[in-house]
Amino acid sequence: MILIGNGKLVTRDDKNTFIEDGCVCIEENSVVDLGTTEEMKNRYTAAQLIDAKKGLIMPGMINTHHHIYSAFARGLAINGYNPKNFGDILEGMWWKLDRLLSLEDTKYSAYATYIDCIRNGVTTVFDHHASYGSIEGSLFQISEAAKELGIRTSLCYEVSDRDGEDKMRQAVKENVEFMKAAKNDLSNMQKGMMGLHASFTLSDKTLEYCAENMPYDGGYHVHAAEGLEDVLSCLDKHNKRVINRLFDFNILGDKTIAVHCNHVSNGEMDLLKATDTIVVHNPESNMGNAVGCTPILEMVKKEITLGLGTDGYTSDMLESMKVANVLHKHHNCNPTVAWGEVPLMLFENNRKIANRFFEKPIGVIEKGALADIIVVEYDPLTPLNGDNVNSHILFGVSGRCVTTTMINGKVLMKDREILAVDTEKIMAESRQLSKKLWQRVNS
Numbered sequence: 001m002i003l004i005g006n007g008k009l010v011t012r013d014d015k016n017t018f019i020e021d022g023c024v025c026i027e028e029n030s031v032v033d034l035g036t037t038e039e040m041k042n043r044y045t046a047a048q049l050i051d052a053k054k055g056l057i058m059p060g061m062i063n064t065h066h067h068i069y070s071a072f073a074r075g076l077a078i079n080g081y082n083p084k085n086f087g088d089i090l091e092g093m094w095w096k097l098d099r100l101l102s103l104e105d106t107k108y109s110a111y112a113t114y115i116d117c118i119r120n121g122v123t124t125v126f127d128h129h130a131s132y133g134s135i136e137g138s139l140f141q142i143s144e145a146a147k148e149l150g151i152r153t154s155l156c157y158e159v160s161d162r163d164g165e166d167k168m169r170q171a172v173k174e175n176v177e178f179m180k181a182a183k184n185d186l187s188n189m190q191k192g193m194m195g196l197h198a199s200f201t202l203s204d205k206t207l208e209y210c211a212e213n214m215p216y217d218g219g220y221h222v223h224a225a226e227g228l229e230d231v232l233s234c235l236d237k238h239n240k241r242v243i244n245r246l247f248d249f250n251i252l253g254d255k256t257i258a259v260h261c262n263h264v265s266n267g268e269m270d271l272l273k274a275t276d277t278i279v280v281h282n283p284e285s286n287m288g289n290a291v292g293c294t295p296i297l298e299m300v301k302k303e304i305t306l307g308l309g310t311d312g313y314t315s316d317m318l319e320s321m322k323v324a325n326v327l328h329k330h331h332n333c334n335p336t337v338a339w340g341e342v343p344l345m346l347f348e349n350n351r352k353i354a355n356r357f358f359e360k361p362i363g364v365i366e367k368g369a370l371a372d373i374i375v376v377e378y379d380p381l382t383p384l385n386g387d388n389v390n391s392h393i394l395f396g397v398s399g400r401c402v403t404t405t406m407i408n409g410k411v412l413m414k415d416r417e418i419l420a421v422d423t424e425k426i427m428a429e430s431r432q433l434s435k436k437l438w439q440r441v442n443s
Contacts, residue, residue, distance in 0.1 A: 001044055002026045004373055004406070005037035007052025010389055011365040012059050012347050018386030022057055026371040029409035034365060050404060050411070052375045056389075056397070059363050060123025060372035060407060061317040062350040065221075065259050065280040065309025068127050068142060069098055071109035072434040079442045086227035086291050094130075095162065100440045101131035106138050108430045110145035114153075115423055116315040119416070120399030121374035123152055123407045124354050124362060126257065126309070128195055128221050130158040135170040139178040143190060149420050150412050152372065154357055155182070156195030156221045161206055168206055171195075172213050179218050188370070189408060191357045193257070196222035199242045200233035207249045219255025219357070222246070225268075226260040227291040243268035252277040255356055259309065261299075262292035269295075273302050278353050281345060283324040285311035293331045296324075300341045307353045308345040316399035321346050325394060343390040375404035 002025075009022020011034070023040035025033040025047065033040065041049065073093065083089045101109075106129070117125055125146075131138045139155045146153045155178060159171040172194075179192030194210055196202060210220075225231050225242040234242045243264055246252050252275035261272070261279045272279060281294040299306045310320050321342055328338040351363025361369040376397055384392050405413040412420050 001047040003040050003047045004050045007055050007057040010058045013364050013366045016386050026409050031369045031371050055378050056376040058374050059365050060374050061121050062124040062354045062363050063122050064126045064307040064350050064353050066125050066127045067312030068110050068113045069129050070312035071113050072437050098130040099133045103134045103141050105433050106131050107141040108433050110142040111426045112430050114149045114151045118405045118412050120316040121402035123372040126154040132163045150410050152189050154191040156193040158195045158197045160197035160201040162201045176213050176215050179215050188359050193219045193221045198223040198230050200230045220251050221257045224258040224261050225263040231263045243271050247271050262294050269302050273304050278305050280307045280309040282309045282311035283327045284313040307350045318399050371409040373406045374402050377401050377403050
């Protein structure tokens, strides 16, 4: 039994419970009790105490859209790469990179990314993978890294027609095999989905093939209307908009993640709402790729389940929170917006999204919830309470303030030290593998 106490407890439950000197009691992988530190210490005298040192005790954060395969691109310079639009970025950077990834590259990209997530207090990751040079077994390599580190994750492979029918079929097979394996995993630590790239790289025949091979209702994870290229291609080839096309193929639904949705009409938003489809916003990526801005204010008004992801840009969800906050103020020329919408996405909706896939509650500290808990070093210079904690986090906290990360009742990081693996060894191997990858990219 473990106590995490002597800190400001931010539960994120439906009552917005905040305990000034709070403490959580964890037994095996679940929260069994919570209250003041004194109450918990007196009630559970034999429990081990993790001292939060007056910092914040919070639920672990959830990233609802990541790209592990992009990890080895950090610092990479590609000869002749001078993109003028989003299509150039895909062709010149990401598709070139993923065609050259080996299975070992994929596994070490997963190690490095998951370690970064743990360091930033992210305890659940929804990843969208592509490695068209090494498809078979790629999701299982990521899965093994996740198991070794002890992080909770949902995985899928990005099905696309961009490298031909044979590769497309291999991608579908990888999704199916991993989904079957994840369904048999009773640990509630890993889930599988059917990954799709985007409408403009998927033929009708391919979408039909994916549906025919779907082993169970695990949901789709697909980029939707990220750039105008996707919309214009859909109108030209299919005489309909992206969300309408996905709807016509029964892809929308309460277990489908439609990523970005930057260029969607009011009618498409109504379809997303009617089908209870999940939308995930990725502010840094949208800005960096210059593809547009998700209309989150309209989506929140329509009560679409709207989450926050990073799209591989970072593993720090608090960084994405900060960027989303200023992006939508700037985009709407209105300093009064996004104060409520962005925290809703990160702290409430990401939890709701994850709980559509994982059986026990995560993203909340309450009795019966899975023990995914972080401790954040933060000494507020002004009064802090349950009503203003989001403002404190926005302006005073980053992912690197996280000192302790617990997932599924296991302490994976303590005092900023990763306990599960030899990070120095992993990073040294990652540097060697990425160097060889860069040489292949520029050969």
